Structures are given as C-alpha cells and as structure tokens.
Amino acid sequence: xxxxxxxxxxxxxxxxxxxxxxxxxxxxxxxxxxxxxxxxxxxxxxxxxxxxxxxxxxxxxxxxxxxxxxxxxxxxxxxxxxxxxxxxxxxxxxxxxxxxxxxxxxxxxxxxxxxxxxxxxxxxxxxxxxxxxxxxxxxxxxxxxxxxxxxxxxxxxxxxxxxxxxxxxxxxxxxxxxxxxxxxxxxxxxxxxxxxxxxxxxxxxxxxx
Amino acid sequence: xxxxxxxxxxxxxxxxxxxxxxxxxxxxxxxxxxxxxxxxxxxxxxxxxxxxxxxxxxxxxxxxxxxxxxxxxxxxxxxxxxxxxxxxxxxxxxxxxxxxx
Numbered sequence: 001x002x003x004x005x006x007x008x009x010x011x012x013x014x015x016x017x018x019x020x021x022x023x024x025x026x027x028x029x030x031x032x033x034x035x036x037x038x039x040x041x042x043x044x045x046x047x048x049x050x051x052x053x054x055x056x057x058x059x060x061x062x063x064x065x066x067x068x069x070x071x072x073x074x075x076x077x078x079x080x081x082x083x084x085x086x087x088x089x090x091x092x093x094x095x096x097x098x099x100x101x102x103x104x105x106x107x108x109x110x111x112x113x114x115x116x117x118x119x120x121x122x123x124x125x126x127x128x129x130x131x132x133x134x135x136x137x138x139x140x141x142x143x144x145x146x147x148x149x150x151x152x153x154x155x156x157x158x159x160x161x162x163x164x165x166x167x168x169x170x171x172x173x174x175x176x177x178x179x180x181x182x183x184x185x186x187x188x189x190x191x192x193x194x195x196x197x198x199x200x201x202x203x204x205x206x207x208x209x
Numbered sequence: 210x211x212x213x214x215x216x217x218x219x220x221x222x223x224x225x226x227x228x229x230x231x232x233x234x235x236x237x238x239x240x241x242x243x244x245x246x247x248x249x250x251x252x253x254x255x256x257x258x259x260x261x262x263x264x265x266x267x268x269x270x271x272x273x274x275x276x277x278x279x280x281x282x283x284x285x286x287x288x289x290x291x292x293x294x295x296x297x298x299x300x301x302x303x304x305x306x307x308x309x310x
Contacts, residue, residue, distance in 0.1 A: 033305050040298035044291045051282055087293055091286040 001064060001148055001170065002088070002103055005096025012154050017101030023078045023108060030075035030199050038195060039076050042069050046084035050094060054172050061173050067140020068181040070111030071118035071133055072188075074198025077111040078104070102151055110143025112201075119198055129189045129196070130182045137181025141174045142167065 008016070031039055049063040070077040082104040088094040095103045114136035121132040149163035167174075188195050 033302065036298050036302045036305075040294055043298070044294045047290050047294060048287065051287070083294065083297065087290045091290050092282060 001061075001106070001144055001166065002085075002095030003099040003106065003148070003151065005098050007096075007155050008099060008102055008151060009154060012151070013098055013101065015101075016099075016105050016151075020078075020082060020101040020104040020108065023112075024082045024104070027075055027078035027082075027108075030201075030203075031079065032199060035073075035076060035199065039073060039080050042073055042077075043080040043084050045069070046081060047087050050088055050092070054176060061169055063173060063177060063180075064107060064141055064144060065137070065177060065180070066107040066111040066144055067114040067137040067177060068133075068184060070114035070140060071136040071181065071185065072195065072198070073111075074115040074119060075112065075201050076199060077115050078108040081108045081111055106147040106151060107140075107144050109147060110140045113143060114140045115198060116201060119201075122196070126186065126189050130186045133185030134178040134182035138174045138178035141170055141177050145170050 046065055046069050049065045052063040054061050054063070066077070066081060069080055073080055082100075085095065085100060085103050085107065089097050089100060089103075117139070118132050118136040121135065122129045123132070145166035146163055148166050149157075149159050152162045153159045185196065
C-alpha cells in the first residue's frame, strides 16, 4: 500500500512532509526513556511485517500492522512508523523517498487513531482487551486504505473507485491483522500486561491547566 | 444452309478445342498455384503462432520470476534494517542517559 515516487503532485509531497515532520516531532516528545526499547521492538516489527505476503490471485498484498503499532505505542506510534517506512523505502524500495511524508501520514494517522481508540476501549477485562485489539488492528488498515484513496484523489483519481479497490484488495489483510492484533494483545495481557500501557496522548500537566 | 453449318463447325470446333485445352492445361496450374499460396500462408501463420506462443510463454515465465524475486528479500537488508533501528534507539537512549547523568 506504499505510494511510489512521482504519483503525487509536488505541493502535496511538501505539505505531507511538513505535516509528518510536525507529527514525528510531537511523537518523539511523547516517548519516555523507559519506553525506548518497546518503541524500537515495534519499529522493527513494523519494518519486518511488510515482508509477510498474503497471496491474492495473480498478485499479493502484505501486512502493514499500523493498528497494532498504534495500540501498543499510542502517541509514539507515528515516529516508529515513520522510521520503519524510511528504512523500508531505503532497503526494500517500498514506496518512494519523496512520498515518505505521504506514506507516513497514510499509516501514522490511523495508527494514532487506533492507539487512542484502544486506550479508551480496552477496559480492564481480557475480553475487552482482545476486542479492542482486534478492532484497532482491522481499523488501522481500513484507515490507511481510505487515506491512500484520499491522497490519490489529488493525483486525479476517483476517490470512491480507489477506496473501494484498496479496501477490497486489503480485505484479507484487514482480517489477518485483526486476528494477529487480538492474539498479540491477548498474549501480552497474560504474559506482560505492562507492555499494553501507553503514554497519554495529552500530557497530564496540560490537562490540569 | 449447308455453308452456315460448315462455317459453324469449322469456326466453333477449333474455338471449343482451344477452350477445352485452356481449361485442362492452365486451369490446374492456376489451382495448383492457389493451393501452394494457401499452404504457404498456413505454414507462415502456424510458424508465427508458434513464435508468439513461445514469446508469451517466455514473458509469462519472466513475470513469474520477477514476482518471485519481489517476494524474496535480501536477508542482509532485513538484518541491516533491524540493526539500524536498534542502533538509532540505542543511541537515543544513550544520549538521554548521558543527559540524565
């Protein structure tokens, strides 16, 4: 689902770079020292997940896991995804370097949204955690597909057509990611529940003011 | 009347003979030429078809190989990428710990 070089107009590329840099800066400020190893592990997971191909007729789609990264990292997810995408484009030629900002926004914003939803929906029970994890995993890819369609509208494509195509092509990925996220959340809930803790999206001292 | 009949016989018989001669001598030659052309065209088309089928087969094999190559990744790139991530976050952690110290 990566956007390649030369697809988007220059103004949009620059705008996306500016937007993603602001969000990456904000995301970097939201990472605490204790969280660094967790962010590194999930960045590596995001980087590797794109190599898991799901065969689909004559072509194949790959996993994205923005939902899972968002659910586990919260506000730190954007930086992890931006770094993962940078390395993917440099080492695997996934998506163009010029479209890195657009790709980061396309996967980072759904990740942040999924992190926010997961934080507020997970509750305290195991079932709620699993349900919230599955929802976050599935919605991450749905959000990415919709943002992809929105970005491609600027390149002259029809929004509904591209959105439908992207959603249909990624339907197996959405289901797989929801399942994988539910399993990961369930496993972590049992084995290491502190890993499911996220940094708050808005710092507590700002909430008090 | 007799003269007319004689005239018809003397004129039409040779003409008929010539026509028959032409029909039986040149006709088969024309037919043979047409048949040769048809055979030649069929052979040419069959050869072209074979060549095209071969080209399509080769292109399909190439596309399949490309798709397979796309699905396979260099393990060095994978390990290198993970190394970069660990290195970047390790460096940041080290800098933060230095600032704290």
